[in-house]
Amino acid sequence: MATATVPPPAQPIERENYLNKHYGVGSWLLTTDHKRISLLYLMSITFFFFIGGFFALLIRLELLTPAGDLVQADTYNKLFTMHGMVMIFFFLIPSIPAVLGNFLVPMMIGAKDLAFPRINLLSWYLYIIGGILMLHCMLTGGVDTGWTFYTPFSTAFTNTKIVEAGLAIFITGFSSIVTGLNFVVTIHRMRAPGMTWSRLPLFIWAHYATSIIQILGTPVVAITIVLVAVERTLHLGIFDPKLGGDPLLFQHLFWFYSHPAVYIMILPSMGIVSEIIACFSRKRIFGYTFVAISSISIAVFGFLVWAHHMFVAGISVYAALMFSLLSYSVAVPSAVKVFNWTATLYKGSIRYDAPMLYAFGFLGLFTIGGLTGLFLACLGIDVHVTDTYFVVAHFHYIMVGGALMGYLGGMHFWWPKISGKLYPEGWARLAALIVFIGFNLTFFPQFILGYVGMPRRYYQYPPEFQVLNVLSTAGATVLGIGYLLPMVYFLWSMRYGKPAPDNPWNAAGLEWKTQSPPTTYNFEEEPVVTWEAYNYEELDAHPDEEAPSVG
Amino acid sequence: MFDNFPLWPDRASTAAANVDALFIFLIIVSGLMTALIFTAVIYFAARYRRQKGVQAEQIEGSTPLELTWSFIPLVVFMVIFAWGAVVYFKSRTPPRDSTEVYVVAKQWMWKLEHAEGQREINELHVPVGRDVKLIMTSQDVIHSFYVPAFRMKQDVLPGRYTVAWFRATKPGTYHLFCAEYCGTQHSGMIGSIVVQEPAQYEAWMSGGTTGPLSATGGKIFAELGCVTCHRMDAQGRGPNLQGVFGKPVQLEDGRTVTADENYVRECILDPGAKRVKGFQPIMPTFQGLISEEQLNALVAYVKSLSQPVAAGTKTAAAAPQNQEQDKAKPAGSQVQ
Numbered sequence: 001m002a003t004a005t006v007p008p009p010a011q012p013i014e015r016e017n018y019l020n021k022h023y024g025v026g027s028w029l030l031t032t033d034h035k036r037i038s039l040l041y042l043m044s045i046t047f048f049f050f051i052g053g054f055f056a057l058l059i060r061l062e063l064l065t066p067a068g069d070l071v072q073a074d075t076y077n078k079l080f081t082m083h084g085m086v087m088i089f090f091f092l093i094p095s096i097p098a099v100l101g102n103f104l105v106p107m108m109i110g111a112k113d114l115a116f117p118r119i120n121l122l123s124w125y126l127y128i129i130g131g132i133l134m135l136h137c138m139l140t141g142g143v144d145t146g147w148t149f150y151t152p153f154s155t156a157f158t159n160t161k162i163v164e165a166g167l168a169i170f171i172t173g174f175s176s177i178v179t180g181l182n183f184v185v186t187i188h189r190m191r192a193p194g195m196t197w198s199r200l201p202l203f204i205w206a207h208y209a210t211s212i213i214q215i216l217g218t219p220v221v222a223i224t225i226v227l228v229a230v231e232r233t234l235h236l237g238i239f240d241p242k243l244g245g246d247p248l249l250f251q252h253l254f255w256f257y258s259h260p261a262v263y264i265m266i267l268p269s270m271g272i273v274s275e276i277i278a279c280f281s282r283k284r285i286f287g288y289t290f291v292a293i294s295s296i297s298i299a300v301f302g303f304l305v306w307a308h309h310m311f312v313a314g315i316s317v318y319a320a321l322m323f324s325l326l327s328y329s330v331a332v333p334s335a336v337k338v339f340n341w342t343a344t345l346y347k348g349s350i351r352y353d354a355p356m357l358y359a360f361g362f363l364g365l366f367t368i369g370g371l372t373g374l375f376l377a378c379l380g381i382d383v384h385v386t387d388t389y390f391v392v393a394h395f396h397y398i399m400v401g402g403a404l405m406g407y408l409g410g411m412h413f414w415w416p417k418i419s420g421k422l423y424p425e426g427w428a429r430l431a432a433l434i435v436f437i438g439f440n441l442t443f444f445p446q447f448i449l450g451y452v453g454m455p456r457r458y459y460q461y462p463p464e465f466q467v468l469n470v471l472s473t474a475g476a477t478v479l480g481i482g483y484l485l486p487m488v489y490f491l492w493s494m495r496y497g498k499p500a501p502d503n504p505w506n507a508a509g510l511e512w513k514t515q516s517p518p519t520t521y522n523f524e525e526e527p528v529v530t531w532e533a534y535n536y537e538e539l540d541a542h543p544d545e546e547a548p549s550v551g
Numbered sequence: 552m553f554d555n556f557p558l559w560p561d562r563a564s565t566a567a568a569n570v571d572a573l574f575i576f577l578i579i580v581s582g583l584m585t586a587l588i589f590t591a592v593i594y595f596a597a598r599y600r601r602q603k604g605v606q607a608e609q610i611e612g613s614t615p616l617e618l619t620w621s622f623i624p625l626v627v628f629m630v631i632f633a634w635g636a637v638v639y640f641k642s643r644t645p646p647r648d649s650t651e652v653y654v655v656a657k658q659w660m661w662k663l664e665h666a667e668g669q670r671e672i673n674e675l676h677v678p679v680g681r682d683v684k685l686i687m688t689s690q691d692v693i694h695s696f697y698v699p700a701f702r703m704k705q706d707v708l709p710g711r712y713t714v715a716w717f718r719a720t721k722p723g724t725y726h727l728f729c730a731e732y733c734g735t736q737h738s739g740m741i742g743s744i745v746v747q748e749p750a751q752y753e754a755w756m757s758g759g760t761t762g763p764l765s766a767t768g769g770k771i772f773a774e775l776g777c778v779t780c781h782r783m784d785a786q787g788r789g790p791n792l793q794g795v796f797g798k799p800v801q802l803e804d805g806r807t808v809t810a811d812e813n814y815v816r817e818c819i820l821d822p823g824a825k826r827v828k829g830f831q832p833i834m835p836t837f838q839g840l841i842s843e844e845q846l847n848a849l850v851a852y853v854k855s856l857s858q859p860v861a862a863g864t865k866t867a868a869a870a871p872q873n874q875e876q877d878k879a880k881p882a883g884s885q886v887q
Contacts, residue, residue, distance in 0.1 A: 383703070453728070
């Protein structure tokens, strides 16, 4: 059981932990501690998040008026391209796995570290090398193809830095592959005694499913990027019809990775939501097995639906039919998850702390994002709305509404464990509310904009689309404030926050049964697990151990 | 105010009504699902908020419930899928005897050429109530021909033809957008579709023209010397093209293909790829030697060789015929 360490009231004497054991830049850059690597990732992805966010801000400002007046057309094209590339490859894909996954996977299964600590550090260096290349690419001209690199535009027409951006993504891709590999091996080999597969937290199941996609999918996009580079430099004729190639082949290869990549972003977020909902309603997740299996089936079915991005691209009617049908097979496990989370609330004992507010936000936005996915998988509708703002709104609801809400919820939930400090609860609830409202203001008008017919990637547009664009830009401003707030108060709390108890939420899970922040090897001695996941009934059977209210 | 703030696109084609009906159905279904989930979440969150002395009641799960909420959505999804597939099939199958318009996209303009010979740039005139088939190709990168008012979109690829069709139902001027990102002036690659009443359209059509596209194709056919091998009277060194279009063709490698627009195109640009059985590989490639417009004219010419009436008179004859159909049911085609 957790030893409820109540911090001394005055100046607490800091216990030795992973943060204060060693000091100096070298102790960070050469660390193999998964928790320190997680923090290295946290700093790097936050940096890229604000770069990508800055691009988004400029895009929204340009779209405030129908005429192209803020930046040049080429600049605008580069802005949305770099926004997509930075946000997807340098923020969303590494976000939860490399930060929270890195920190928590070993702790949740009762291990000292990941299976390959040095490879873990290598993955961060790969990410950084890719990131520096990407920064260099942006500063010296950037890319204007859209993050999708469609051929033959990317291979034979644009003059921008395709090969360099491709190389950056190629290298970063390997950081994603080795992280996935590390997780799979760790989850198979390093579980503490008694931590059986059926006792794993759903966060672990979600990361396991994610890792499968990272390992199987990422090499395909790496190969595709190499083909684009080769075609561009040597004119081999793989994608260029003038040389006998097929531009649609590129789209097949690209989406074979890039559709599952969406699940790399959303699955870990679903794992977080499971942990938060269980803790703040003091219940075992309803239908644990089904939620766990649905993660795996999303990962598997996710590989069978890629051509639903290509219904109007020129594929055969029968191929389109198959891919539409298969797309609905991914929708079922996603729906099952939402129903199970909802059912978990039933007869719970629910508190509305900031992490739970983010989880509620996730439920709302993911539901809307998922249901509009049904529209897009539907052949008759897709013809009209694909490549319009309807698609833009849909995937932002999933990738920003879903994935980012989960990430922020997780950051709040585990912040006391990571930093050893409590964040200011009132501010955090306010931020959650601002993000939710700002998000809907930004992206809901885009559904209408898309159905009315505004194509995506438009630098200027007919004047009748202006009102909805103005609404969207106004929302983006609110959203921006919502994202800045957590960064400010997290940083503030590192210095001024109250020291966190070991288990401020009285949560289940091995990560809470060690001190905050943990020691380098996480546990004093190897834990032996004799209980099921989410044993809130046992935890709450000792009301005297109820944790003090946070904030 | 609402002129400047549309919440629903114009509905100006037969397909638009189908797509809108399906879209409204989806809004209702997903609206109900959203309402169900939101109500449950909000009700549970309020009803079971933490109270002193009240503990959560642990519920393991329920397999019947899991199967129910997997199966019911699946059935709903299959209905959506099937309906969507029907709408899609209709939108992908151009009716026979559609009027044909050849579209050549390039960075950053649309070039349109009517079978009757009229050429337009970034503007397409079509009559109300007639099926129009677009045979499209690109000179450079991928573009996409998108008319929101028709709920119609089709990517336009270099190196092949893609096909789309529509039947306009309401006179007016509608946006034509490029919907596949194509470079600097992507958002400037917009034009308009001008839908006219048949009489107005005929007046517009009677403007200057160089003669039907197939006739232009015939001239090119002679100029390039195609006619020396592809003879019309006797069997020459190349296949006789009379009556070939739309029929199955036996290939040298044993396959059989249908002689559609893409096949004719490929035979001109890469004659060795799908050689007709019994002929020697002696035809030179025309890749890079002729423009997309010339290619379209040639395709139109080969096509005209398979039509019962002579090429020029065929389309002209078809027009008044359609007009009469429109007169027969003016309400149906305009009130929608």
